[in-house]
Amino acid sequence: MPAVRERRKGDRRAPSPERGDRRAMARARTRALEPILQTISDGIAVVDREGVFLVFNEAAERILGVGSMDVPPSEWPEVYGLFLPDRATPYPSEQLPLVRASRGEAVHDAEIYVRGPNRPDRVLASLRSSGLMPRMPTSAVTFRRWKLGQ
Secondary structure, X not given: OOOOOOOOOOOOOOOOHHHOOHHHHHHHHHHHHHHHHHHOOOEEEEEEOXXXXXXXXXXXXXXXXXXXXXXXXXXXXXXXXXEOOOOOOEOOHHHOHHHXXXXXXXXXXXXXXXXXXXXXXXXXXXXXXXXXXXXXXXXXEEEEEEOOOO
């Protein structure tokens, strides 16, 4: 039988019943930050390792035309109406900035054309994402709306 490692002060890797459910703790922290996140004019979305939205602020909903949906990342291009800048090709889900961030990649200034069913006017969004951090099982993306010349 393997030896059970005792938790030492400051050892964050050791198992501990006080730690509880990480997802619940992340949601509690998010609720505390919610008023601040809702006042930011850039869209902000944060997902966990499984692609479940933990944060989806009002600006994100305005830009995309719809709020967070309980669908896997493979369905995000269809649900949110996400296209490559050519405005015709659906954005490949595996190349979405938030999906890439979940693989640990950082993405800067990716362009996504948004033409969703609840988005009567079309927008081009510029996105930045940060990858998963070793101690943070989440990925984040910020995006802003660009005006289209047409």
